[in-house]
Amino acid sequence: MSKCTVLALAPLGPPEVQEQLDSEFECHLVGRDGALDHLIAQIGDRVSALVTTGGRGAEAEVIAALPQLRLIACYGVGVDAIDFAAAGKHGVEVTNTPDVLTDDVADLAVFLLGALHRRLVQGDAWVRAGEWARSGGIPLGRSLRGRRAGILGLGRIGEATARRLTAFGAEILYYSRHPRPASEWTYCESPAALAEHSDDLIVCCRGGDATRHLVDAHVLQALGPQGSLVNIARGSVVDEAALVAALHAGGIAGAALDVFENEPDVPDSLFGLDNVVLAPHIGSATLETRRAMGELVLENLRARRDGRSLVTPVPQG
Ligand code: 8YV
CATH class of the missing domain: 3.40.50.720 (NAD(P)-binding Rossmann-like Domain)
Incomplete structure (x- = not known):
């Protein structure tokens, strides 16, 4: 046959x-x-x-x-x-x-957040360049404990990410098409409201027309100068031009990104920023x-x- x-x-x-x-x-x-x-x-x-x-x-x-x-x-x-x-x-x-792939993608969300707040990428470059011995340590990072993590999209990956961050001592808020009244986590009624009440906004929702640029300039403004963005979902969910502008202007504190709008092309204006962690779409890559x-x-x-x-x-x- x-x-x-x-x-x-x-x-x-x-x-x-x-x-x-x-x-x-x-x-x-x-x-x-x-x-x-x-x-x-x-x-x-x-x-x-x-x-x-x-x-x-x-x-x-x-x-x-x-x-x-x-x-x-x-x-x-x-x-x-x-x-x-x-x-x-x-x-x-x-x-x-x-x-x-749920566990590995959720793990990466947490790793990216940790890398961003604990300055792991900066620290690695610092050690390799001999700066530790020459100039001393790097600036202090931030603890994940006690941070308010806003999960955008509480599907399988969003939920797995929330559970992991709970173990790190973060407080969980979420926005999802379908609120979960039985959940122990706090529901916010829009992406902007979620961003406003979160220290870290973690994009976990699906891609496609329905979520295109769900995170736009308005949502980034609501996240604010102390807030950070993590995206392990799809580049299309975030208005990348608005994100780059916000990062350069200090409109948000930082970003850790595994996905981009035009992969594998990444805006090179991100390369010089030390408050950004970049990964080449490796959420499921084990x-x-x-x-x-x-x-x-x-x-x-x-x-x-x-x-x-x-x-x-x-x-x-
Ligand atoms: C993979 C993904 O990178 O599951 C997805 O939606 O984007 C990833 O797991 C991809 O599909 C494998 O190339």
């Missing part, structure tokens, strides 16, 4: 997971096997599944160019880069990789989590191939 044809926009997890994909399916990997346009022209008429990532999604033109496409399997939890209208129109289902994400994608591909129910379908509409 011939194998199902899969078009993958990026490699799946660590090499052994990609090897599994290559052995069970006829996988064509963009980059390794050619450019996207070239692969679509060569094998587009027999592709039944497309593997996307959080950042590299499925646009309407790509979906339309794959007439046999039945599944878009996203190697990531965020599906904002997938054109759901086009997928629905062509009868294509979508899966993602929820849960398996061997363990990327392996689990890759295996979940494989499980969904197998389920579609074998006519079973999808493991982690994303509801459409």
Whole structure:
């Protein structure tokens, strides 16, 4: 029996997971096997599944160019880069990789916050440059204990982040589309109200049109000169130009960012600021989590191939 044809926009997890994909399916990997346009022209008429990532999604033109496409399997939890209208129109289902990455992404939110407030990046550079011996210590940092952490988006990752910060002695406030009356945490009725009452605003919500620039100049102003921003969600949620302006003007105290509006391009005006910590979108980037994400994608591909129910379908509409 011939194998199902899969078009993958990026490699799946660590090499052994990609090897599994290559052995069970006829996988064509963009980059390794050619450019996207070239692969679509060569094998587009027999592709039944497309593997996307959080950042590299499925646009309407790509979906339309794959007439046999039945599944878009996203190697990531965020599906904002997938054109759901086009997928629905062509009868294509979508899966993602929820849960398996929650802990690592929430860990990174806390690590970024800690790195920012304890000046870890500055300290590292200081030691390497020999300044510790030459000039003494670095300026004092801030304790996480007692800070008010505002969680923007209390989904799986937001909640896991809140739990971790509770253990660090922070007070938790949140804004979410659906308030949780039973929660022990304090609900704020808008992103601006959350920012106003928080020392740290931590962006954990999903990306896409509904949350685009939810953190704008007004929200940053509400966060204020003593407040800091952490973003482990999507660059699109924050108005990056407003953020850069606020950081340069002292409108907020600092920022720790794992995601950006035009990844992998990062505004170089951030590079000279020592109140900023920058990471290259590594929230889920551990061997363990990327392996689990890759295996979940494989499980969904197998389920579609074998006519079973999808493991982690994303509801459409
Ligand atoms: C990944 C992500 O970086 O899960 C998401 O939505 O953005 C990340 O986990 C990405 O999908 C893997 O390239």
